[in-house]
Amino acid sequence: MKLADTFQFAFGSLRGSPTRTLLMMLAMSIGVAAVVVLTALGEGARRYVVNQFSTLGTNLVIVLPGRTETAGIGPGLMSGQTPRDITLDDAQALLRSRAIKRIAPLTVGSAALSRGALNREVVVLGSTSDLLEVRHMSIGIGKFLPAGDINDGLSVCVLGNQMKQELFGNEQAVGQWVRLGDRRFRVIGVLASQGESMGMRTDELVIIPVASAHQLFNTSSLFRILVEAKSRDYIEQAKHDAEEIMVQRHSGERDVTVITQDAVLATFDRILTTLTMAVGGIAAISLAVAGVLIMNVMLIAVAQRVKEIGLLKALGAPGKQIRMLFFAEAALLSTAGSVAGLVLGYAGSMIIGQIYPTLPVSPPWWAVLAACFTALGTGILFSVWPARRAAKLDPVAALAGR
Amino acid sequence: MIELQNVCRIFTVGDQQVTALRDINLRLDAGEYISIMGPSGSGKSTMLNMLGLLDRPTSGTYLLDGGNVTDLNDEQQARVRREKIGFVFQSFHLVPRLTAAQNVELPMILAGIPAEERKARVQVLMQNYGLSDRADHKPDQLSGGQRQRVAIARATVMNPTVLLADEPTGNLDRTTGWEVLKLLEGLLEQGITLVVVTHDAEIGARAQRRIHMLDGRIVSDEQRTK
Numbered sequence: 001m002k003l004a005d006t007f008q009f010a011f012g013s014l015r016g017s018p019t020r021t022l023l024m025m026l027a028m029s030i031g032v033a034a035v036v037v038l039t040a041l042g043e044g045a046r047r048y049v050v051n052q053f054s055t056l057g058t059n060l061v062i063v064l065p066g067r068t069e070t071a072g073i074g075p076g077l078m079s080g081q082t083p084r085d086i087t088l089d090d091a092q093a094l095l096r097s098r099a100i101k102r103i104a105p106l107t108v109g110s111a112a113l114s115r116g117a118l119n120r121e122v123v124v125l126g127s128t129s130d131l132l133e134v135r136h137m138s139i140g141i142g143k144f145l146p147a148g149d150i151n152d153g154l155s156v157c158v159l160g161n162q163m164k165q166e167l168f169g170n171e172q173a174v175g176q177w178v179r180l181g182d183r184r185f186r187v188i189g190v191l192a193s194q195g196e197s198m199g200m201r202t203d204e205l206v207i208i209p210v211a212s213a214h215q216l217f218n219t220s221s222l223f224r225i226l227v228e229a230k231s232r233d234y235i236e237q238a239k240h241d242a243e244e245i246m247v248q249r250h251s252g253e254r255d256v257t258v259i260t261q262d263a264v265l266a267t268f269d270r271i272l273t274t275l276t277m278a279v280g281g282i283a284a285i286s287l288a289v290a291g292v293l294i295m296n297v298m299l300i301a302v303a304q305r306v307k308e309i310g311l312l313k314a315l316g317a318p319g320k321q322i323r324m325l326f327f328a329e330a331a332l333l334s335t336a337g338s339v340a341g342l343v344l345g346y347a348g349s350m351i352i353g354q355i356y357p358t359l360p361v362s363p364p365w366w367a368v369l370a371a372c373f374t375a376l377g378t379g380i381l382f383s384v385w386p387a388r389r390a391a392k393l394d395p396v397a398a399l400a401g402r
Numbered sequence: 403m404i405e406l407q408n409v410c411r412i413f414t415v416g417d418q419q420v421t422a423l424r425d426i427n428l429r430l431d432a433g434e435y436i437s438i439m440g441p442s443g444s445g446k447s448t449m450l451n452m453l454g455l456l457d458r459p460t461s462g463t464y465l466l467d468g469g470n471v472t473d474l475n476d477e478q479q480a481r482v483r484r485e486k487i488g489f490v491f492q493s494f495h496l497v498p499r500l501t502a503a504q505n506v507e508l509p510m511i512l513a514g515i516p517a518e519e520r521k522a523r524v525q526v527l528m529q530n531y532g533l534s535d536r537a538d539h540k541p542d543q544l545s546g547g548q549r550q551r552v553a554i555a556r557a558t559v560m561n562p563t564v565l566l567a568d569e570p571t572g573n574l575d576r577t578t579g580w581e582v583l584k585l586l587e588g589l590l591e592q593g594i595t596l597v598v599v600t601h602d603a604e605i606g607a608r609a610q611r612r613i614h615m616l617d618g619r620i621v622s623d624e625q626r627t628k
């Protein structure tokens with residue numbers, strides 16, 4: 001019997017009992033769809049995090065006060081003793097490295113922002129003009145902080161988009177004065193709306209020169225220094241240089257932590273990829289369940305088609321051929337189920353994408369491939385037993401319907 | 403052509419043993435017309451299944467064209483069935499989801515014959531058996547006689563050397579039964595060996611060679627003298 005004829009015959013028997021066929025296809029397709037949707041979600045989460053990191057800036061190296069052995073997130077929090085502060089001079093010294101393109105020192109605090117009767121508590125970011133480039137921010141109206149002496153405590157500020165809306169509504173903001181704590185600042189620019197990025201809402205920020213922030217919060221220490229390496233290839237060099245310069249300036253003591261964004265990103269990437277695979281694996285179990293269902297339904301099919309099998313044998317089909325017919329049925333079913341599942345899965349992913357537009361849901365190719373192969377594999381694997389049972393039927397008994 | 407030597411067939415049901423064939427010795431020659439008669443349970447169907455390689459003897463030998471067939475494996479036996487043996491059953495055994503033409507085509511599909519040749523051969527055969535206008539009908543849209551004609555077309559489409567018919571007229575009324583029998587007898591002209599199992603003495607008497615069975619034994623084997 002030719003392969004094409006085998007498949008055509010199998011197709012005929014599948015069409016001969018549409019309810020049974022649809023049921024098995026449904027089970028198969030739900031399994032495949034589950035894998036597709038769940039891995040799409042996992043992959044979406046991974047991409048979301050990666051995107052968030054890249055909005056932070058590219059080729060970023062971050063210098064934080066304090067030291068932890070594990071280069072993870074939140075360094076400085078674990079160590080018991082208070083580390084030495086990082087100062088503005090430390091920050092400027094970093095520019096000595098050839099690998100470092102620019103730096104943006106950061107001081108963070110909160111203060112009361114007011115204009116006339118309007119008053120609210122805001123997060124204040126002290127930095128320099130380079131922050132705009134380093135953090136990939138963009139200015140909406142007016143100008144960002146002016147370049148110039150880092151120690152100049154100018155009374156100017158840049159408002160986040162939402163801050164501007166709250167204080168000025170649709171009025172012109174640039175050129176107006178606001179009060180921050182006990183000091184008056186002139187608004188020189190408004191940031192373009194950016195939404196959330198790594199948990200910090202730039203829309204709700206107020207940015208002032210770092211020297212002014214130090215005066216406002218009465219401190220001389222930096223929250224961290226953002227360092228941008230010359231290019232991707234210089235990241236490690238920049239990290240090394242930053243460490244060395246800080247050690248030098250802190251009289252030989254390693255009391256800062258320097259992390260690269262890449263390292264953090266890689267960690268997240270690894271965690272989320274593993275998670276996606278785990279979730280996909282769990283979903284694949286539903287495929288195995290579908291496989292068991294196929295086996296059961298096929299066994300019933302063998303019982304229902306005993307006479308036909310007996311006839312085929314009488315007409316000269318060897319056991320091998322009967323087995324092939326059942327395998328072909330399973331293969332057709334699994335393929336159809338997979339295709340239906342893919343359609344369902346992609347549709348589901350798209351719907352989720354519509355509901356959560358921030359999440360870039362899209363099933364990873366490896367998961368799609370794995371789902372299809374698992375479907376095909378389980379389909380055929382679980383048809384082995386029914387097929388063998390059919391092949392072993394005694395033709396005389398089968399013809400008699402026994 | 404076919405020779406059974408000391409063939410026994412014993413069925414084991416639970417711990418009981420039922421002997422369906424006892425020490426059968428039989429020789430069939432090419433082109434013979436043989437009827438097998440006997441009371442119910444005498445082993446006629448078992449004998450026919452044995453001749454058609456659907457069943458294996460518990461002991462004894464089956465020789466086909468001088469070769470021992472009992473030693474062949476499943477695939478080789480299937481090939482012999484495919485190429486040399488045709489079956490016609492009392493209850494037709496057509497595949498209900500296939501059309502008349504597709505049922506006739508089935509043995510050729512199993513044999514791996516190309517589609518164009520299959521179509522051509524089916525068409526010729528359907529015409530010969532007066533089934534042309536019923537080619538696309540499903541079995542449940544056909545009368546009993548038409549069904550049996552389709553079954554005979556299917557049994558002969560591979561040009562077998564032996565045609566085994568187990569009560570081919572058993573489910574048909576007299577007139578239709580006779581028509582079907584005429585059709586089968588027509589095949590003798592093409593040199594086929596025809597074996598018909600029947601309860602009908604009138605039908606059985608038409609064969610040149612009449613075998614009577616009783617309790618798993620051949621009790622008489624008469625050759626009509628010409």
Ligand SMILES: Nc1ncnc2c1ncn2[C@@H]1O[C@H](COP(=O)(O)OP(=O)(O)OP(=O)(O)O)[C@@H](O)[C@H]1O
Pocket residue numbers: 397413414415420421422440441442443444445446447448449
């Ligand atoms: N699969 C089987 N298992 C057990 N016993 C069987 C089996 N097939 C046939 N027999 C027994 O073998 C004997 C012969 O059966 P067989 O079907 O050959 O009779 P038969 O002559 O064709 O009868 P009928 O005219 O009713 O068709 C019977 O006693 C029957 O009960």
Ligand SMILES: [Mg+2]
Pocket residue numbers: 446447448568
């Ligand atoms: Mg019988």
